[in-house]
Amino acid sequence: MIQSMAVFFTRIMQRWLPDAFLFAVLLTFVVLLLGVLGRGHSPAAMVQFWGDGLWNLLAFSMQVLLTLVTGHVLAQAPPIRRGLGALAALARSPGQAIVLMTLVALVCCWINWGFGLIAGALFAREMASRVKGVHYPLLVASAYSGMLIWHAGLSGSIPLKIAVAEGGALGQLMGGQSIPLAATIFSSPTLLICLALLISLPLINRLMLPPPHAVVEFRPPQSAAAADQLPPPTTPAQKLEHSRALSLLLGAMGAYYLFDYFSRGGSVGLNIVNFSFLVLGLLLHRSAAGYLAALRQAIGGCSGIILQFPLYAGIMGMMVESGLAADISQWFVSVSTAQTFPLLTFLSAGIVNFFVPSGGGQWAVQAPIVMPAAESLGVPLERAAMAVAFGDAWTNMVQPFWALPLLGIAGLGIKDIMGYCTVALLWSGLVISAGMWLFY
Numbered sequence: 001m002i003q004s005m006a007v008f009f010t011r012i013m014q015r016w017l018p019d020a021f022l023f024a025v026l027l028t029f030v031v032l033l034l035g036v037l038g039r040g041h042s043p044a045a046m047v048q049f050w051g052d053g054l055w056n057l058l059a060f061s062m063q064v065l066l067t068l069v070t071g072h073v074l075a076q077a078p079p080i081r082r083g084l085g086a087l088a089a090l091a092r093s094p095g096q097a098i099v100l101m102t103l104v105a106l107v108c109c110w111i112n113w114g115f116g117l118i119a120g121a122l123f124a125r126e127m128a129s130r131v132k133g134v135h136y137p138l139l140v141a142s143a144y145s146g147m148l149i150w151h152a153g154l155s156g157s158i159p160l161k162i163a164v165a166e167g168g169a170l171g172q173l174m175g176g177q178s179i180p181l182a183a184t185i186f187s188s189p190t191l192l193i194c195l196a197l198l199i200s201l202p203l204i205n206r207l208m209l210p211p212p213h214a215v216v217e218f219r220p221p222q223s224a225a226a227a228d229q230l231p232p233p234t235t236p237a238q239k240l241e242h243s244r245a246l247s248l249l250l251g252a253m254g255a256y257y258l259f260d261y262f263s264r265g266g267s268v269g270l271n272i273v274n275f276s277f278l279v280l281g282l283l284l285h286r287s288a289a290g291y292l293a294a295l296r297q298a299i300g301g302c303s304g305i306i307l308q309f310p311l312y313a314g315i316m317g318m319m320v321e322s323g324l325a326a327d328i329s330q331w332f333v334s335v336s337t338a339q340t341f342p343l344l345t346f347l348s349a350g351i352v353n354f355f356v357p358s359g360g361g362q363w364a365v366q367a368p369i370v371m372p373a374a375e376s377l378g379v380p381l382e383r384a385a386m387a388v389a390f391g392d393a394w395t396n397m398v399q400p401f402w403a404l405p406l407l408g409i410a411g412l413g414i415k416d417i418m419g420y421c422t423v424a425l426l427w428s429g430l431v432i433s434a435g436m437w438l439f440y
Helices: 002-016 020-039 043-053 058-075 078-088 094-111 113-130 136-152 157-162 168-173 188-207 236-242 245-263 270-284 288-301 308-322 324-334 341-355 359-377 381-398 400-410 414-439
Strands: none
Touching: 002 188, 002 414, 020 043, 020 308, 020 324, 020 341, 020 400, 043 308, 058 078, 058 113, 058 270, 058 288, 058 308, 058 400, 078 094, 078 113, 078 270, 094 113, 094 136, 094 188, 113 136, 113 270, 113 400, 136 157, 136 188, 136 381, 136 400, 136 414, 157 359, 157 381, 188 381, 188 414, 236 288, 245 270, 245 288, 270 288, 308 324, 308 341, 308 359, 308 400, 324 341, 324 359, 341 359, 341 381, 341 414, 359 381, 381 400, 381 414, 400 414
16 A cells, blocks of 8 residues: 555656746745735835845755755765665664664654754665665655654754743743743653654655666766775875874864853754864864865855745745735634644645745744643644744655755755655654644
């Protein structure tokens, strides 16, 4: 049954799903029409909302691109690559490869979504080169399925944001208080949902394996950016570039800063994550030349998403300024009770994520509606926040935005994996919904 569902959805996606860039373009016009027909705004007003919002994610875009680039470079460091190779050797059959890929992706994305995406893609390549008969598109889809729990992990933007008391309108919603990670990421309900996915999702992905005649094998070429494949230095300048001393000194300086930062009680955010990845990459690569070679490849893998950030910022501008995003969230809140509120908030967040695929941006849209409603219904604020976080991560399975860096490294297109991701969406939706109903 699971295999038949995967075949069915893969056929649909191959036939009807456009390129990820065109998907964003079409989504732009869908939101524009919804604003005109559903909210009564003029087309000119919607275009104004779009243009005003187009560059609102520039700072965040740079942070995300640095996360992907530094995570990619770190994952390509020789010790990390050797570790991935040793881990890949544990799988002896296609089924074991799918299960192991899913487990690694889930754990890595829980630790950090950027590292999970890149390490997952590189691990999929390594696995494909070692395990004969594994279906490569499903292997890459399994790598992407780890994103289902990123927002309940250590890099989750919503739990990290509310863990620090802040000012402004969002701070007022929290009454100037902070919610510790022990009540969000490390709470029993959140950990139980993550554990249920960690146990069941590898099995679901394993059941989607196609019969041998339908398997698509792929042996990716070895990366030309590997430090041990660089030509030997011949000039003084090249010898300096290949020297490990400079990168070690810079990495050591960064390591000292991190030690001092955390010893003074510093919090974890995207900037500090990027800084950590940079420092570890400098320390683990053999030379500045090796680091820069990996960096060039990493930047190339990000080319497909650069223009999509402004497009989604424009979509978010239309969704927020027209009131569409608030309408979606408000409707779900209006039909909620104390018992159904977490579940319906989760579903509403999943819908909003289609149009606002930034976790921080989505929180800015939904928090002003969700948090007062939770307080009035007597629902703990931390559970309302995690319902939004799970919803944001859930529909990433059929929102191609975050799959682009992974696909760039894996060498596949969005159509190749989206059918399998749809099955993962349906299963994880059942698991998380049950968790929202039983534990929240």
